[in-house]
Amino acid sequence: MKVREINTLHSIALSPEQTVQEVVGIFLKHQVDGAPVIDAEGKIMGLFTKDQIYRLVNEGLNVNTSVAELMIPADKIGHLDDELEDLLNEDFEWLPIVDEDRVTSMITRSNLSKVFFDFYRAISCELETIINSTINLIVSVDKEGKINVFNKAAEKFLGKEAQEVKGKNIAEIFPNSGLAEVVRTGNVELLQKVKLNDNDYISNRSPIIKDNKVIGAVAVLQCISEMEKVSRELESVKELNEELQAIIESSFDGLYITDGKGLTLRLNKAYERITGLKAQEFLGRYAEDIMKEGVVSESVAVLALKRRETVSIIQEYRAGKTTLATGNPVFDKNGNIFRVVCNVRDITELNQLNKELEQARGLSQHYQSQLRTMSYFGSDRIVIKSEKMKDLLGLIIRLAGVDSTILITGESGTGKELIAETLYINSNRRDGPFIKLNCGAIPENLLESELFGYESGAFTGASKEGKAGYFELANGGTLFLDEIGELPLNLQVKLLRVLQSREIVRVGGKKPLKINIRILAATNRNLKDMVDKKEFREDLYYRLNVVPVNVPPLRERKEEITSFVTHFMLIFNRKYKVNKRITPEVVDLFLRYDWPGNIRELENLIERLIVITTGNLLTINDLPANIKGNNPDNLASVQVSCLMPLKDAVESVEKQVLERAYAEFRTIRQMAETLKVSAATVVRKAAKYGITQEL
Numbered sequence: 001m002k003v004r005e006i007n008t009l010h011s012i013a014l015s016p017e018q019t020v021q022e023v024v025g026i027f028l029k030h031q032v033d034g035a036p037v038i039d040a041e042g043k044i045m046g047l048f049t050k051d052q053i054y055r056l057v058n059e060g061l062n063v064n065t066s067v068a069e070l071m072i073p074a075d076k077i078g079h080l081d082d083e084l085e086d087l088l089n090e091d092f093e094w095l096p097i098v099d100e101d102r103v104t105s106m107i108t109r110s111n112l113s114k115v116f117f118d119f120y121r122a123i124s125c126e127l128e129t130i131i132n133s134t135i136n137l138i139v140s141v142d143k144e145g146k147i148n149v150f151n152k153a154a155e156k157f158l159g160k161e162a163q164e165v166k167g168k169n170i171a172e173i174f175p176n177s178g179l180a181e182v183v184r185t186g187n188v189e190l191l192q193k194v195k196l197n198d199n200d201y202i203s204n205r206s207p208i209i210k211d212n213k214v215i216g217a218v219a220v221l222q223c224i225s226e227m228e229k230v231s232r233e234l235e236s237v238k239e240l241n242e243e244l245q246a247i248i249e250s251s252f253d254g255l256y257i258t259d260g261k262g263l264t265l266r267l268n269k270a271y272e273r274i275t276g277l278k279a280q281e282f283l284g285r286y287a288e289d290i291m292k293e294g295v296v297s298e299s300v301a302v303l304a305l306k307r308r309e310t311v312s313i314i315q316e317y318r319a320g321k322t323t324l325a326t327g328n329p330v331f332d333k334n335g336n337i338f339r340v341v342c343n344v345r346d347i348t349e350l351n352q353l354n355k356e357l358e359q360a361r362g363l364s365q366h367y368q369s370q371l372r373t374m375s376y377f378g379s380d381r382i383v384i385k386s387e388k389m390k391d392l393l394g395l396i397i398r399l400a401g402v403d404s405t406i407l408i409t410g411e412s413g414t415g416k417e418l419i420a421e422t423l424y425i426n427s428n429r430r431d432g433p434f435i436k437l438n439c440g441a442i443p444e445n446l447l448e449s450e451l452f453g454y455e456s457g458a459f460t461g462a463s464k465e466g467k468a469g470y471f472e473l474a475n476g477g478t479l480f481l482d483e484i485g486e487l488p489l490n491l492q493v494k495l496l497r498v499l500q501s502r503e504i505v506r507v508g509g510k511k512p513l514k515i516n517i518r519i520l521a522a523t524n525r526n527l528k529d530m531v532d533k534k535e536f537r538e539d540l541y542y543r544l545n546v547v548p549v550n551v552p553p554l555r556e557r558k559e560e561i562t563s564f565v566t567h568f569m570l571i572f573n574r575k576y577k578v579n580k581r582i583t584p585e586v587v588d589l590f591l592r593y594d595w596p597g598n599i600r601e602l603e604n605l606i607e608r609l610i611v612i613t614t615g616n617l618l619t620i621n622d623l624p625a626n627i628k629g630n631n632p633d634n635l636a637s638v639q640v641s642c643l644m645p646l647k648d649a650v651e652s653v654e655k656q657v658l659e660r661a662y663a664e665f666r667t668i669r670q671m672a673e674t675l676k677v678s679a680a681t682v683v684r685k686a687a688k689y690g691i692t693q694e695l
Ligand SMILES: Nc1ncnc2c1ncn2[C@@H]1O[C@H](COP(=O)(O)OP(=O)(O)OP(=O)(O)O)[C@@H](O)[C@H]1O
Pocket: 381, 382, 383, 384, 410, 411, 412, 413, 414, 415, 416, 417, 418, 419, 482, 483, 522, 523, 524, 567, 599, 600, 603, 665, 666
């Protein structure tokens, strides 16, 4: 410690001209016993102390005597940078202190001793605190082996109070301490293993030397039992950490962990795979910033932090993946979030599979209904005998090889659908689906969603999962749009767009879906006339009618009637497990009849005859009157076989007429036109008699 660090020094100085009386006043006022006498430059001239006042009194001098006359010389002079310890060894009563040449203060011996004492007391206090706050055991002895220092750690580990052992001989209390040996030899003994009270310690023992003499010894002991425990704990924490790392890495789901502020701390390889980015691009960055860069549509970690609860969302990653992500906030004991653990499951494939499943389900439903109506067809299901039809079939086989859109025209029941199927079976798309939609059989308000499908919740009554439409069901295959003339104008525009872009958008959806389909269309209406009447869009007409295919009515290929009769007799005999035959007279009548309902009419008639006739031979008598009389509109052909209430008779006739209309025609419009009533009447009466149309 240096003189300048003493803060109790006084800086009173006297001038040689001052009188003793004045000095007494100064000493009393400042409670001092002496002061240096300085000249005008502040340089030391001498000392004036209470002894000089005693001398004045003793010699009877005047109190106005000047300081200069009585002052004594200053033998010793101290400096501000002198060490206190050095000054203590000096012989002085009063010591003026100078800085360079100028006197700054004065110190007395008693003053110095007190400062020194206080200083050492503070140091000793500090040392005691240090000694007691270390976890190492510290024990010191004097040269007799009596214990001087016994710190708190020693108390704790050796199970004895400092008070109880201080002053006692170490050999009695801890015979194995080895301290007496150090006092004796004066040797330093480092890293010695000792056992005290069943614990192992590493001991460093040193002699305490003063003036080249050993005056005691100190031992510092470190408990290695405790260290070993800590090291074992550290080892198990390390193992746990490795285990945790292995668990995180082995998860197939992405794992992403942030701190309570959204700062990325950890993520696994699966997460790198999903995002297509490396861990370094995330670590140490905020989830919110990563989201703003567009890496992910929405951050589940940010949401979990905001809402302070577990959150699950669907995310879209820039790398093209769709995920189901769950963010779990982890709270500390004060209720603050200190981690957010996010589990990210790649559902891209699942979504794709779901779509495929949806398509497969739709296809299976569609095929089931088709199977029901087509089950009786054998392999030789198509009759082609006339030259006209042979040419047509040749054209169809050629057209099957190209992928263009085809419009098949012809009267109802001529076999347009069969032609479309033949075309499909012979095309490159034969392994893809063949989907048929009768545009005239589906209510206008449902047609759009049937065609395009819809997203979940697109409209009231829509299913929760959404549904694939006919375009999607036919993806990779062929879509046959029957009765295309019945397509409402607004859907005609949409169909045209599909034909041009090969893309569809589900009802209630936004994302366009690419589709790969071939479209075949058919109609029994004169589309050109409809275009002229603005009932059909001209642009769509030309787009569909790339290659026109016209199927002739049965009356223009009567040479095929006999083959058709044989064909259908075979099919329905097989279907109903009977063996009925038909007379040549009936076939003759058939040849003369005009068949306005074409092949469907012939087919239905033969089925009806096989089902309702009781005998095994179908004769003219079994035929309906319109064929016998070749006059379909002749009301006289309605036979009355017995008397009954008029209302019942009317209803019976109504029912039969409607059943026939449903069997022969495919659209309500055609039925209404033939029966000369409104479409609404057809629908109402059909409902009354429970008549439905097989599509
Ligand atoms: N050449 C044929 N050989 C065997 N059966 C045929 C032939 N042509 C048509 N048919 C049968 O006649 C019925 C009506 O044929 P299809 O449904 O193909 O006619 P369409 O012209 O599509 O009728 P619509 O215009 O009313 O839809 C079907 O049961 C079909 O199997």
